[in-house]
Amino acid sequence: MVDEHADFLIIGSGIAGLWAALRLADHGRVIVITKKDEAESNTNYAQGGIAAVVSQLDSIDSHLRDTLSVGCGLCNRRVVRRVVDAGPRLVRDLIEVGVRFTYRDSSRKITNLDLGLEGGHSAPRVVHATDLTGQEIEAALLKGLTNHPNAELWVHHLAIDLMVAGTGSDRRCVGAWAFDRYRRLIRQIAAPVTVLATGGAGQVYRHTTNPEIATGDGVAMAFRAGVPVANMEFVQFHPTRLYHPKAKRFLISEAVRGAGGILRNSRGEAFMAKYHPLRDLAPRDIVARAIVTECRRGGRACACLDLTHLRPSFIRRRFPNIYRRCRELGIDITRQPIPVVPAAHYMCGGVITDASGETELDGLWASGEVASTGLHGANRLASNSLLEAMYFADVAAASAGPALRRLRQNLPAKPPRSKLAKVTRIARLKHDWDLLHDTMWDEVGIVREQHGLAHAVARLTELARRGDRRLRDDGINADTIEFRNAALVGLLIAKSALTRTESRGLQFRSDYPRTDDRNWKKDTVIRGVLP
C-alpha cells in the first residue's frame, strides 16, 4: 500500500471531473484519477450536444417546461430552474476554454451557434460541434487541466472504495483507495475533499451505447460507504444504437431524427405517428418501446432510420462522424436506411446530492451521471446531461473549495486501512458477466414485470455476493473490482424497479401500466447494506 495526499481528490476525467478539477485547482492541490486513458469516458462519445438557451427565439421557461414534462413529475423544479438558467453561461465558459462549437455563419457570436433539435425539446437548442461534441469538449478540458500547475491527472488508476473515517454522525470521507493498473499496487489517497465523477453504468446491460468504463463504480462505492442512492430504476434506453456486429456501441444521434430522419419498420412504414403526436421526436422511452413493439410484430431484430430523403451534402456536413463510421461498415446513409436498436444509454438515478453537489457523507461531493440531483426525475431530456454534469461540477467546486480549510482541520492523523490488499492477475468472471448481462437485459430491461424482477433480484443478490467474495478471496484486479460494482448496481436497479409498482417515465411495468401519483410521485431511495 502506497500513501498519497491531495487537497482535492477527483475520481473520473469526463466533463464533470475535469470541470470540477479546473475550478478547484485555484484552491489547492488537485489529483484526478481515472481508470483508463485520460479521455476514455461517456463524455468523449457524446454526439448531439449540450442543451442551452442561446437563441433569441427560445426561452428559459420553455427549456424548464420541456425538462419537467419529460421528467414525469419527479424533477425538482428549483434545481431545473437553476440548471437551465446557467446553460448560456456554461456554454460561454466552454467557448472560453477553447471548445469549438459549430456556428451558422462566420460571425462567431453566441446567438449564431448552430442549434440541433432533439426529442422532447420544443425548440432547437442543442449546441454542438458537428456530431463530435463530446470529443471536442473532452480535448479542450484535458488541455486546460494539463496546463494548470496545481493539478495532476493519474491515468489507469481505478478507485476501489472510498475511505471513511469516524463513526455515527462524525463519519466522513477522507479519500479513496485506488488500484494502479500499471504498477499493480494499491494507493491510499488521503484528501479532505473527494469528488465522485465516475459517470454511468451502461455496461451493466448486454446492449449499451456506453464505453467499457461505465460500470457504475461511483454508485457502488458511495452505497458501500453508506450514502443513499435514488431512482436507480430510471435507466434510459437510447432508441437508435447502430445494429451492426462490428460496431456494438455506436450511437446514431437523436439529432439525426431532429434533422428529419424517419424511423421505419420491416414493411417500410413510418410508424411513430401511431405512438405519439411528436412522432420521431417523442421522448426516448416512448420511441424505444415503439421500436421494440414494431420489431416484435414484424419478427425483426431491428428498425431502420431513413435519411435518404435528405440532401447528401447536408448529411455529410452535419453528421460527418456518423456518415464516416457507417460508410466504413458498408452503409451509405445518404442512400440506405440505417439499422438501429434501443440500447442502455444513461443512468438517471445515482448518489443523492444537495443543490451544491454535496452528498450526505461529509467530505464527499458527486457530480455528473453518477449523481441524482433532482434535474432529470423519471426521464432525462436529451442533451441535458452534459449541462447537468458541468453545472454540478461548477457548484460542487464553489462549495468544496471554501470547505477545504474546515475539512483539513479535522483530518484523522491515520487514515483507515483497507482490508483488501492482495493483487492478482486471475479473473474468472466471463460466466458471471454473462449472467449479469442476460439477467439485466431480459428481466430489468425496457419492459418489466413482477415475476421477472423478483427473479432478477434473487440472481443479482447472488452475483453481488460472489463479486464481493471474488475480490476478497481471489484478490484485486480491474475485472474483479468492476464486476463487484456492476453486480451491486444491477441489484440496486432491479430492487428499485421491483419496489416501484407503477409505470412512469423510463420505468415501464407491464403489470402496472399506469402512473400512480397517489403512491409513487416520489423518489425511490435505497440506503444501507445490500445484499
Ligand code: FAD
Ligand atoms: P463520464 O464522462 O462517463 O466520465 C466518467 C469518468 O470516470 C471516466 O473518466 C472514467 O474512466 C472514470 N471512472 C469511472 N469509474 C472509475 C473508477 N472506479 N476509478 C477511476 N476512474 C473511474 N449527453 C448529452 O448531454 N448530450 C449528448 O449529446 C450525449 N451524447 C451521448 C452519446 C453517447 C454515445 C453516450 C454514451 C452518452 C451521451 N450523453 C450525452 C450522456 C453524457 O455523455 C454523459 O452523461 C456525460 O458525459 C457524463 O459525464 P461524467 O463526467 O459524469 O461521466
Ligand code: SIN
Ligand atoms: C444523442 O446524440 O442522441 C445523445 C444525446 C443525449 O444522450 O443526450
